[in-house]
Amino acid sequence: MGPQLPLALRYPPDQRFDSFIAPPEGALPALSSLAAMAGADWIYLSGASRTGKTHLALAVCAATEQQGRRAAYLPLAAAAGRMRDALDALEGHDVVALDGLDAIAGAREDEVALFDFHNRARASGLNVLYTARGIPDDIGLVLPDLRSRLQQCLRLVLDPLDDDGRREVLRDRAQRRGLALEDAALDWLLTRTDRDLGALVVLLDRLDRASLAAQRRITVPFLRQVL
Known part of the structure; x- marks a missing residue:
């Protein structure tokens, strides 16, 4: 054992x-x-x-x-x-x-x-x-x-989180992964993707893997390319 x-x-x-x-x-x-x-x-x-x-x-x-x-x-x-x-x-x-x-x-x-x-x-x-x-x-x-x-x-x-709360969750999860997520990228995610918090956290995992594979920071141009 x-x-x-x-x-x-x-x-x-x-x-x-x-x-x-x-x-x-x-x-x-x-x-x-x-x-x-x-x-x-x-x-x-x-x-x-x-x-x-x-x-x-x-x-x-x-x-x-x-x-x-x-x-x-x-x-x-x-x-x-x-x-x-x-x-x-x-x-x-x-x-x-x-x-x-x-x-x-x-x-x-x-x-x-x-x-x-x-x-x-x-x-x-x-x-x-x-x-x-x-x-x-x-x-x-x-x-x-x-x-x-x-x-x-x-x-x-x-209660469901508002956009400020969702932004705080994503920023916190990114920091815990050592992932740099610019404010502009956060705003882009929240306005152009599914606002469901669970879906956003899953998406963050996907972006983390993509950013590691491409050796790039998560910026708005990178989001446009990946998503």
């Missing part, structure tokens, strides 16, 4: 608390408490697609393991149809991030499995973070008891 990764390195270094741009007031302290303290408020984090829910879920797991505690991240889309087995495998952790409740909403057996897990986790002192695109009443859950449990969590809402 090979050497294990240092705990927090299992989570992407770009997706930490300190790289999250424009968090809602009080969100990072609440999420940090969830990572660090047994018995912290459970959190229900909602927001439209590409607002940073997965970023914060992974950041919570990394922060938990930096404290020497055990964390687990579960994207619920990957567990749909086998929730009970997937959730049973999470016993014994200190913090669990369940990302994307929408993926199992309406699947009664999966919802029952989640309801049972929620109750066991409460009784055992496990901390849980849920994420979803909407509030519990709006995502299509069919189990009233599960909805009522989720409504008892501390609720945080992520």
Whole structure:
């Protein structure tokens, strides 16, 4: 068996608390408490697609393991149809991030499995973070008891970033890669490409590779050539 990764390195270094741009007031302290303290408020984090829910879920797991505690991240889309087995495998952790409740909403057996897990986790002192695109009443859950449990969590809402926020995210991601991205190039990207933040970050990876291959800085003429 090979050497294990240092705990927090299992989570992407770009997706930490300190790289999250424009968090809602009080969100990072609440999420940090969830990572660090047994018995912290459970959190229900909602927001439209590409607002940073997965970023914060992974950041919570990394922060938990930096404290020497055990964390687990579960994207619920990957567990749909086998929730009970997937959730049973999470016993014994200190913090669990369940990302994307929408993926199992309406699947009664999966919802029952989640309801049972929620109750066991409460009784055992496990901390849980849920994420979803909407509030519990709006995502299509069919189990009233599960909805009522989720409504008892501390609720945080992520809003989409404006252009200034997107510019800050791209500048931060570029700096972390050691990539020089001129302001004019940033403006060009934001006015002529898909404004979806996830798509922009993927595009930045592509530009990073192209710039390395061509041994050129990312300027507006280079963007025109590559894109």
